[in-house]
Amino acid sequence: xxxxxxxxxxxxxxxxxxxxxxxxxxxxxxxxxxxxxxxxxxxxxxxxxxxxxxxxxxxxxxxxxxxxxxxxxxxxxxxxxxxxxxxxxxxxxxxxxxxxxxxxxxxxxxxxxxxxxxxxxxxxxxxxxxxxxxxxxxxxxxxxxxxxxxxxxxxxxxxxxxxxxxxxxxxxxxxxxxxxxxxxxxxxxxxxxxxxxxxxxxxxxxxxxxxxxxxxxxxxxxxxxxxxxxxxxxxxxxxxxxxxxxxxxxxxxxxxxxxxxxxxxxxxxxxxxxxxxxxxxxxxxxxxxxxxxxxxxxxxxxxxxxxxxxxxxxxxxxxxxxxxxxxxxxxxxxxxxxxxxxxxxxxxxxxxxxxxxxxxxxxxxxxxxxxxx
Ligand SMILES: *Cc1c(COP(=O)(O)O)cnc(C)c1O
Numbered sequence: 001x002x003x004x005x006x007x008x009x010x011x012x013x014x015x016x017x018x019x020x021x022x023x024x025x026x027x028x029x030x031x032x033x034x035x036x037x038x039x040x041x042x043x044x045x046x047x048x049x050x051x052x053x054x055x056x057x058x059x060x061x062x063x064x065x066x067x068x069x070x071x072x073x074x075x076x077x078x079x080x081x082x083x084x085x086x087x088x089x090x091x092x093x094x095x096x097x098x099x100x101x102x103x104x105x106x107x108x109x110x111x112x113x114x115x116x117x118x119x120x121x122x123x124x125x126x127x128x129x130x131x132x133x134x135x136x137x138x139x140x141x142x143x144x145x146x147x148x149x150x151x152x153x154x155x156x157x158x159x160x161x162x163x164x165x166x167x168x169x170x171x172x173x174x175x176x177x178x179x180x181x182x183x184x185x186x187x188x189x190x191x192x193x194x195x196x197x198x199x200x201x202x203x204x205x206x207x208x209x210x211x212x213x214x215x216x217x218x219x220x221x222x223x224x225x226x227x228x229x230x231x232x233x234x235x236x237x238x239x240x241x242x243x244x245x246x247x248x249x250x251x252x253x254x255x256x257x258x259x260x261x262x263x264x265x266x267x268x269x270x271x272x273x274x275x276x277x278x279x280x281x282x283x284x285x286x287x288x289x290x291x292x293x294x295x296x297x298x299x300x301x302x303x304x305x306x307x308x309x310x311x312x313x314x315x316x317x318x319x320x321x322x323x324x325x326x327x328x329x330x331x332x333x334x335x336x337x338x339x340x341x342x343x344x345x346x347x348x349x350x351x352x353x354x355x356x357x358x359x360x361x362x363x364x365x366x367x368x369x370x371x372x373x
Pocket of ligand 1: 054058179
């Protein structure tokens with residue numbers, strides 16, 4: 001147990017009451033809360049359709065299937081992400097092709113994409129890393145020019161905006177995740193967002209064992225499906241959490257500002273930047289160490305944890321994960337900026353109700369450790 005943990009969900013009395021209310025009804029799955037949650041997610045994001053699912057990973061998987069991406073196809077994506085943004089491509093026998101990131105934003109570098117496009121390239125899958133929107137205007141241009149699908153992994157970016165438009169509304173389809181460390185949670189949960197009715201219908205059907213959407217019989221299965229459904233208790237929690245999203249985003253932004261301020265004149269730490277055309281719904285607070293400390297990063301994390309402060313090396317590059325390294329075709333990846341970033345990043349404790357006192361303790365401890373190592 002840590003004195004200060006990396007993340008913590010904020011579950012209120014009202015959240016609990018909403019879940020209990022569902023348990024008093026006869027609808028524990030495929031009921032009214034599912035429809036309500038989906039409608040509210042679509043409205044919030046500014047898209048036509050939302051399909052709520054049991055995880056963000058399921059959402060990514062169904063998008064890959066709905067777009068017909070399969071064996072031998074290539075999808076251009078980033079290695080600086082959580083492993084499922086690339087695993088979803090492998091699930092269908094397609095090949096993730098990793099592009100390097102930009103060192104200031106840690107997002108996929110659009111300028112490196114075009115030279116990796118081949119006749120087998122079907123899609124670009126970009127991630128809004130740590131809640132920071134990717135360069136969606138450039139990505140859209142490239143996708144359009146080369147007739148590629150654009151997939152948006154916004155698992156970490158509910159409420160973020162690029163040029164005044166919400167993340168989750170830029171690609172052919174997008175996802176959010178509601179895992180407990182995300183800005184809002186349903187326990188486990190995720191959603192597909194899209195303006196395309198065909199994609200929405202396919203995802204809906206596949207999530208429910210391939211049944212027809214409205215008119216089908218319970219034991220009639222039109223296509224290969226899965227059980228990726230989100231139960232009513234989770235949907236009720238989601239509705240209740242989504243209701244306060246704006247407040248949550250503001251709170252988290254004020255924590256980022258407190259941290260940034262505290263590290264302002266301390267040159268062993270680089271803090272995350274604000275960008276003019278991007279509103280960030282902050283998922284985690286990640287600092288970068290000065291380059292000469294990169295070989296001490298894990299030791300620094302260990303020393304922080306010895307003080308009771310949980311930290312993490314967000315992210316470890318996907319192409320260096322053990323089973324990716326073993327796979328053929330992933331040997332000669334050049335992603336120097338991804339690899340360098342991953343050696344110098346540390347996520348610090350970050351959650352809605354972290355106190356000023358806790359932040360001060362984290363900052364003081366880190367400064368002390370960095371000055372000593
Ligand atoms: C959390 C996350 C996911 C997966 O979501 P789950 O709900 O945990 O399956 C996918 N991509 C990114 C970038 C994430 O952070």
